[in-house]
Amino acid sequence: MSFEVALPVIIPLLTGTLCVMLWRYNMVQRVLSILGSVALLASSIWLLVSVLREGHVVMYMGNWVAPYGITLVADMLSAIMVVLTGMMAVAIAIFSLSSASPSHERFGYYPLMHLLLAGVAGSFLTGDIFNLYVWFEVMLIASFALLILGGERAQMEGAVKYVTLNLLSSAIFLSAIGLLYGITGTLNMADIAVKLGEAEHTGMVDVIAVMFLIAFGIKAAAFPLFFWLPASYHTGPVAVSALFAGLLTKVGVYALFRVFTLIFNQNPDFTHELLLWVAVGTMLTGVLGAAAQFEFRRILSFHIVSQIGYMILGLALFTPLAIIGGVFYIMHHIIVKTNLFLISGITHRLMGTYDLKRLGGMYKARPILSILFLIPALSLAGIPPLSGFFAKFIIIKAGIELEAWFVTFIALLVGLLTLYSMIKIWGEVFWKKLPKGVDSSALDEGKTSGSLVVLYVPVVLLAACTLFIGLNGQPIYEFAEFSAAQLLNPDGYIDAVLGGNRP
Amino acid sequence: MEPIMAIVVGLLYAAAIYMMLRRSIVKLVIGLMLLSNAANLLIFTSAGMTRGAPPLIPLGSVLPDGAVADPLPQALILTAIVIAFGVLAFAVVLIHRAYNIIRTDNLDQMKDTDT
Numbered sequence: 099m100s101f102e103v104a105l106p107v108i109i110p111l112l113t114g115t116l117c118v119m120l121w122r123y124n125m126v127q128r129v130l131s132i133l134g135s136v137a138l139l140a141s142s143i144w145l146l147v148s149v150l151r152e153g154h155v156v157m158y159m160g161n162w163v164a165p166y167g168i169t170l171v172a173d174m175l176s177a178i179m180v181v182l183t184g185m186m187a188v189a190i191a192i193f194s195l196s197s198a199s200p201s202h203e204r205f206g207y208y209p210l211m212h213l214l215l216a217g218v219a220g221s222f223l224t225g226d227i228f229n230l231y232v233w234f235e236v237m238l239i240a241s242f243a244l245l246i247l248g249g250e251r252a253q254m255e256g257a258v259k260y261v262t263l264n265l266l267s268s269a270i271f272l273s274a275i276g277l278l279y280g281i282t283g284t285l286n287m288a289d290i291a292v293k294l295g296e297a298e299h300t301g302m303v304d305v306i307a308v309m310f311l312i313a314f315g316i317k318a319a320a321f322p323l324f325f326w327l328p329a330s331y332h333t334g335p336v337a338v339s340a341l342f343a344g345l346l347t348k349v350g351v352y353a354l355f356r357v358f359t360l361i362f363n364q365n366p367d368f369t370h371e372l373l374l375w376v377a378v379g380t381m382l383t384g385v386l387g388a389a390a391q392f393e394f395r396r397i398l399s400f401h402i403v404s405q406i407g408y409m410i411l412g413l414a415l416f417t418p419l420a421i422i423g424g425v426f427y428i429m430h431h432i433i434v435k436t437n438l439f440l441i442s443g444i445t446h447r448l449m450g451t452y453d454l455k456r457l458g459g460m461y462k463a464r465p466i467l468s469i470l471f472l473i474p475a476l477s478l479a480g481i482p483p484l485s486g487f488f489a490k491f492i493i494i495k496a497g498i499e500l501e502a503w504f505v506t507f508i509a510l511l512v513g514l515l516t517l518y519s520m521i522k523i524w525g526e527v528f529w530k531k532l533p534k535g536v537d538s539s540a541l542d543e544g545k546t547s548g549s550l551v552v553l554y555v556p557v558v559l560l561a562a563c564t565l566f567i568g569l570n571g572q573p574i575y576e577f578a579e580f581s582a583a584q585l586l587n588p589d590g591y592i593d594a595v596l597g598g599n600r601p
Numbered sequence: 602m603e604p605i606m607a608i609v610v611g612l613l614y615a616a617a618i619y620m621m622l623r624r625s626i627v628k629l630v631i632g633l634m635l636l637s638n639a640a641n642l643l644i645f646t647s648a649g650m651t652r653g654a655p656p657l658i659p660l661g662s663v664l665p666d667g668a669v670a671d672p673l674p675q676a677l678i679l680t681a682i683v684i685a686f687g688v689l690a691f692a693v694v695l696i697h698r699a700y701n702i703i704r705t706d707n708l709d710q711m712k713d714t715d716t
Contacts, residue, residue, distance in 0.1 A: 228677055235684045242691055246698075254699040255711040261692055262621070262629060268688075269636045272681055276644030279674065 102148050103157040103170040105141035106180045106219040109134060110187070114212035127208040128195055134212055135191040138219070139184030142177070149177040153584070154594030156225070164225070164595050165289035171225035171595055174581035175425060179222040179352055182432045185563070186344045187215050189556035193440055194337045196552040197447070202247045202335055210247075211341070214240035221349050225595055227275055228285045230353065234271070234317070238264050241346060245334045256330030263326035267316035274309035277302070288595035291360050291588055299364050307362040307369050311376070314357070318350025320410060321379030324403045328387060331402070332395035332452070336443030339395060343402055344436035348428055351409045355424065358413060359585040366416055373414035378508050381407030385515040394442040394452040394527065397519055398435070401478065404512055405431050411509060412493050415500055421582035422575070423492035429574060430485040430567060434474040437560035441471050444553050445527060449536075454523065459532035468528045470554075473561040475524065477568065479517035485567035488575070606646040613639035626696045626706045633692060637685035641678045648674035 113134025117127045148155050149172050159168040172180070190211070198207050217237025224230050246257045279285060281302060282293040294303060312323070319327040327347070331339050354373075362369050384404025391397045409431070412424020442452060444467060449457055461468045477484035480491075490513055497506035567574050584590055613635055620632030651670035658665050700706055 228680075232680065232684065235688065239688060239691060242688075242695070246695065249698065249702065251702050252713060254695070254702050255713055257695055258626065258629075258699055258708070258711060261695060262633065265633050265688060265692070266621070266636065269633075269640045272637075272640040273643050275677075276640065276647045276674070279644065279677075280647030280649065283671075285673075285677075 135187035165286035169225035256333035271313035340439035377411035420496035454526040
């Protein structure tokens with residue numbers, strides 16, 4: 099019995115439930131939220147250690163042996179994703195101590211946050227395709243409610259788009275599961291992989307693969323179905339934006355990595371070629387969309403889209419090096435993107451706006467914050483020696499080895515344009531003088547405020563992670579290498595799940 | 602039976618997409634409802650339809666007699682219905698609140714966050 103696989107799901111569920119029971123006591127909820135997040139991080143590290151030792155960690159729910167019951171499986175990719183979930187949970191929980199307003203807390207901010215984390219961790223760990231759908235829905239319903247906390251006009255407009263597109267994606271996902279069950283008669287992902295491998299490859303499998311691609315593509319905000327993301331992510335409370343930016347789209351990317359390495363790997367000429375063009379479109383539209391924006395969080399939202407393109411590119415090239423690059427990119431991106439959103443939250447706290455035209459003079463007033471912004475911003479653009487450089491370097495090297503010149507060129511170009519956007523934020527928010535007529539009293543007052551220090555703690559921690567990956571990339575690279583080796587050899591996963599039941 | 606169900610499912614998908622493309626936010630939610638029903642019926646149909654053979658095991662034996670209907674798709678649909686119910690309840694409350702705040706049900710006028 100490998101109990102550590104279930105813990106990252108149970109802990110946030112339990113924390114959320116306790117927070118609901120202590121609905122009126124905000125202070126207790128805050129403490130619980132911190133404790134729950136730290137416990138989640140600790141249990142995820144335990145899981146990572148187990149996976150490093152054993153390769154795959156499997157747990158059958160209720161002792162119903164696969165393929166009949168629901169199986170929780172952790173391979174290296176799942177373990178990495180769960181550890182990142184734990185890290186983001188701790189960062190957001192600390193940030194929320196100061197950023198969550200009493201009205202958010204009164205309407206269930208902490209219970210929803212932990213329910214969301216449970217959904218995310220469940221999606222990463224389940225080995226059952228229908229169970230994946232259920233965890234997606236758990237995650238979605240929590241994210242819907244978090245997004246509209248506060249109930250402003252922009253939030254309502256953003257939420258209508260977010261809810262519609264995500265429900266559409268869920269319906270397509272559900273239809274695809276139904277069709278897949280019709281062909282294979284099983285829901286266990288390892289068993290599906292075996293059955294599809296044995297059966298004759300038909301056009302129907304390709305149709306189902308494309309349905310999964312569309313469903314997960316919407317969740318991951320891939321081209322051409324990314325519109326909901328820049329329309330909604332910047333409307334919610336900033337800690338919520340940061341959590342969404344770090345984790346939610348990456349669940350879609352994770353699901354793509356899982357099904358297109360394990361289940362739909364028979365016809366890569368079609369499926370992975372399609373993924374390649376999706377990746378190119380995602381990178382380009384995201385970065386060009388960001389170039390036109392003048393709102394801090396909207397620029398960052400468009401950059402989520404463009405960065406998702408790199409991860410999908412890693413999957414689409416489908417060589418060992420490219421998959422390593424994709425996994426490395428996910429690790430780097432979650433940390434950096436959450437950090438950038440948190441920094442936008444601090445500038446909003448100081449200046450009261452996200453509009454670049456009304457911001458300025460931050461470098462003079464807050465030099466430390468400026469340096470803290472530069473670390474993730476330059477990392478996102480891929481400047482050495484930060485984490486983003488190595489992530490981009492691996493993927494581009496994989497592209498050159500395959501002689502895929504066009505996509506490699508696009509990947510380099512998008513890196514350059516990312517730098518342009520980051521320099522734009524740097525120039526407008528930090529470097530230029532404060533525009534005339536903007537009230538800067540908050541900037542001077544807040545200097546010694548204790549609540550501001552709390553906001554800095556997660557930003558410093560995440561920036562330290564970025565520096566660590568950049569300066570000491572070898573162990574992280576080895577994690578990615580291990581996970582890529584597992585992803586490209588699905589037999590290990592199938593054997594671990596099905597055990598002696600393999601026909 | 603399957604061809605009829607297939608046509609019904611197709612019509613439901615078509616109606617759902619048509620409703621979702623309308624400008625009114627209420628019709629959008631009706632479209633979402635039809636869509637989730639269409640997906641449920643699709644699971645029901647694609648998993649194979651067996652008539653008059655409930656998956657019951659007679660007393661004293663360990664296997665059912667002959668071929669029986671697959672109970673799993675129905676369990677899936679039941680789960681999906683419950684989830685869809687919860688999510689749609691949220692969507693209905695959301696459009697109510699959105700209408701109260703924005704004072705319009707026209708999706709074309711909800712473009713403030715796009716620019």
